[in-house]
Amino acid sequence: MPEKPLIDYDAYRDHIGTVDDTGKRRWVYPKKPSGRFHNKRVWVSMAFLTALFVGPFLKYDDLPLFLFNILERKFIIFGVTFWPQDFHLFALAMVTFMVFIVLFTVVFGRVFCGWVCPQTVFMEMVFRKIEYLIEGDANKQRKLAKAPWDVDKTLKRILKYSIFAAIAFLIGNLVMAYMIGIDELQKIVTEGPGENMGKFTFVLLFSGIFFFVFSYLREQACIAICPYGRLQGVLLDKDSIVVAYDNVRGEPRAHLRKKETREAGDCVDCKLCVQVCPTGIDIRDGTQLECVNCTACIDACDNIMDKVGFDRGLIRYASRNNIDKGLKFRFTPRIIAYSVVLLGLISILGFSLSTRSDVEMTLLRTKGVPYQEVDDGYIANLFNLQIVNKTRNGYDLSFKVLSPEGGRTRIVGNKLSMQSQGITKGAIFIEFDKKTLEETKIPIVLGVFAGDTLLDKVETTFRGPLKIKYD
Numbered sequence: 001m002p003e004k005p006l007i008d009y010d011a012y013r014d015h016i017g018t019v020d021d022t023g024k025r026r027w028v029y030p031k032k033p034s035g036r037f038h039n040k041r042v043w044v045s046m047a048f049l050t051a052l053f054v055g056p057f058l059k060y061d062d063l064p065l066f067l068f069n070i071l072e073r074k075f076i077i078f079g080v081t082f083w084p085q086d087f088h089l090f091a092l093a094m095v096t097f098m099v100f101i102v103l104f105t106v107v108f109g110r111v112f113c114g115w116v117c118p119q120t121v122f123m124e125m126v127f128r129k130i131e132y133l134i135e136g137d138a139n140k141q142r143k144l145a146k147a148p149w150d151v152d153k154t155l156k157r158i159l160k161y162s163i164f165a166a167i168a169f170l171i172g173n174l175v176m177a178y179m180i181g182i183d184e185l186q187k188i189v190t191e192g193p194g195e196n197m198g199k200f201t202f203v204l205l206f207s208g209i210f211f212f213v214f215s216y217l218r219e220q221a222c223i224a225i226c227p228y229g230r231l232q233g234v235l236l237d238k239d240s241i242v243v244a245y246d247n248v249r250g251e252p253r254a255h256l257r258k259k260e261t262r263e264a265g266d267c268v269d270c271k272l273c274v275q276v277c278p279t280g281i282d283i284r285d286g287t288q289l290e291c292v293n294c295t296a297c298i299d300a301c302d303n304i305m306d307k308v309g310f311d312r313g314l315i316r317y318a319s320r321n322n323i324d325k326g327l328k329f330r331f332t333p334r335i336i337a338y339s340v341v342l343l344g345l346i347s348i349l350g351f352s353l354s355t356r357s358d359v360e361m362t363l364l365r366t367k368g369v370p371y372q373e374v375d376d377g378y379i380a381n382l383f384n385l386q387i388v389n390k391t392r393n394g395y396d397l398s399f400k401v402l403s404p405e406g407g408r409t410r411i412v413g414n415k416l417s418m419q420s421q422g423i424t425k426g427a428i429f430i431e432f433d434k435k436t437l438e439e440t441k442i443p444i445v446l447g448v449f450a451g452d453t454l455l456d457k458v459e460t461t462f463r464g465p466l467k468i469k470y471d
Contacts, residue, residue, distance in 0.1 A: 017280040017290060018223065027145070028219055028280040029138040030128075031272070035299025041115060045125040048116050056177035056185075061392060063421075064181050071179070080353070081421060083388050085360045089352055096345040101228075103338040105235040109242035113228065114293035119213075119221055122171070124278060124294065127164060127214045134160045138275065164215050165207075172207030219279045222292055229289040236287065238320040239332050243293045245273075245284045245315050246323050253284075256308055266310045273297035273315060283315060359395075359418070359455040361448050362386045366427070371463050378431040379464045380410075386425050387448060387456075389418040395450035399428060402457060403445040407432050430462060437464040 020026045058065040060079030067076035075082040075090070082090060104112065113120055134156055135141045147153050176199065177185045184199075193200040213221055222229060236242065245267075254264035267284070274282045276296040281288050283297045301315040321327040366382040374380050389395065397416045401407030412427035430446065440463065447457040 016223070017282070018219065025220075026280065028278065029141045029145075030278045030280075030296070031138045031275040031300075032132050033276050033294075033296040033299055035303060037295035037299050041295065042125065044115055045121045048121055049125075052118070053174060056174070056182040063392070066178060067181055068178050069180060081390050083360070083390060083423075085362070085388055086356065089349070089356065092345070092349050092352060096342065096349050099338065099342045099345055102231075102235060103335070103342055105228075105231065106237070106240055106335060106338060109236060109240050109287075110228070110232065110291065110293040113222070114243075114295060117292070119226070120292055120294065123214055123218060126167065128278070130163055130167075131160060134163075161215060165211055168211035168214065169203075169207040171210045172203045172205075175206045176203050219290075223279060223290050229292075232287070232289055237332075237334065238324075239327075239330065239335075241317050241319050241322075241329065242287055243283065243291060243295060243298060243315065244287065244318045244320065244323060246313065246318070247284070248323055250284070250314050266305070266314050268304065268308060270304050272300040272304060276300045287320075356390075357456055358389075358391045359448070360388045360390070361446075361456045361458050362388075363446060363458045363460050365460070365463075371465070373434070374431060377434050378408075379434050379437060380429045380431040381462055382412075382427060382429055383460070384425070384427050386423060387416075387418060389420065389422050389424070392420050394418060394420050395455065397424070397455075398449045398451075400447050400449060401430060401444060402447045404442065406436050407444060407462075409446070432462060432464070434464070440464055440466050 018026050018028060055066050056064065063079055063081070064076050065079055067074065069075065073084045101112075131141070135144050144153055144156065173185065176188075180199065188196040188199055188203075217225075250265040250267035252264050253267040253269040255270075256262070256268040271282075273284065274280075274297075276299070277283065278294060278296065279290040279292060281290045283291065298315045298317075302312045305312050305314060319327070319329065322329075362385065364384050366384055369382050372380045372382070387397070395418045397418060399409040399411070401409060408431050410429040410431065412429065416424055416426045418424045430444065432442075442462050442464070443459060444462045445457055445459050448455050
């Protein structure tokens with residue numbers, strides 16, 4: 001038996017599969033996929049799209065289950081409202097999510113990209129399906145692209161891009177529903193664009209972006225824009241489970257001929273794994289940043305293996321060590337370390353969320369007014385305050401100096417109250433008897449109350465007249 005040649009796994013780094021030798025883009029026409037993994041991905045995509053489009057309509061306690069209002073800096077996740085004052089929780093959640101992504105990638109590679117990434121789901125399970133339905137499979141699409149602009153081509157392109165534009169507009173509205181809430185979006189639709197030109201412009205902008213991405217940019221979003229693929233270089237190792245070609249079993253490649261003694265490997269060099277790839281790579285070259293682990297090559301290869309009578313799994317989910325050395329999955333020190341860090345972050349985040357205050361007060365001294373002397377011998381400091389109500393309840397507010405004793409408060413203007421899920425702003429005088437002030441600066445604690453219930457308290461500094469000490 002001839003000796004199996006070694007594969008140069010770095011050769012693919014010399015070029016990009018979607019760019020030709022002249023530097024122009026090579027348009028990818030992937031062959032229509034089919035097989036057990038594709039069928040599973042269809043079901044997963046249907047569940048994902050259903051959850052995505054139903055999400056804005058779901059409510060908890062009359063609040064959206066999810067809301068990401070960037071303009072008003074208000075976020076609702078699983079019915080819990082987060083304000084700018086909760087930014088530290090948001091940052092901690094993002095760090096926790098990133099560590100989870102790192103751990104998940106170290107173990108399973110880019111399985112997220114192939115199965116539940118919105119870009120992949122919409123591209124492969126929505127827009128690509130429509131394209132197959134209108135223009136046919138890969139070969140027919142190539143012929144149509146090269147054909148002159150006759151009636152048939154014009155009608156097909158108009159139909160395809162009209163449907164693409166309609167779906168992109170639907171996705172644009174979906175994004176706005178998550179940003180401003182489904183009730184506000186319905187209001188915009190009912191009142192018309194003239195009454196809500198700013199928000200309607202955002203819908204059109206999002207729709208235009210999605211139309212451009214799914215009609216022209218396509219796989220380039222994964223190859224050239226998404227940073228996740230480039231993270232593979234530092235996240236993946238030889239124990240990571242990825243979509244991989246078994247070169248030990250498959251090499252050397254050779255076409256299958258009838259009535260011949262097979263001395264080559266199991267790869268019959270049919271190139272179907274290349275033809276079905278939506279990013280235009282050859283998985284047989286090894287793990288590449290363009291690979292989104294969509295499993296189309298696995299299905300294509302398994303179908304050929306069935307036809308020629310070879311075992312499935314020439315392309316499969318496997319690690320490099322599994323292929324080269326036959327090693328099964330194992331918990332490496334790297335995986336254990338990431339798991340410990342992730343568990344710690346989840347614990348901290350859970351504790352922070354459980355101890356988060358429902359009402360949060362910010363107290364800032366009014367600029368240019370260090371202190372004032374009141375007629376009855378008191379010294380007053382003027383503060384601006386802002387109170388965020390994260391609950392569904394409304395409150396009439398009162399204030400009290402908790403420390404030190406002897407302080408009193410005086411609200412500027414009318415009595416303050418808080419609306420449900422609202423922000424209350426105002427000004428307040430904090431006053432102390434001049435005779436009791438022994439220092440120029442004294443630390444104080446101000447509490448905000450709803451009746452007898454302490455809602456929140458904040459520490460600040462009270463300023464009085466300069467004290468001159470003589471020896």
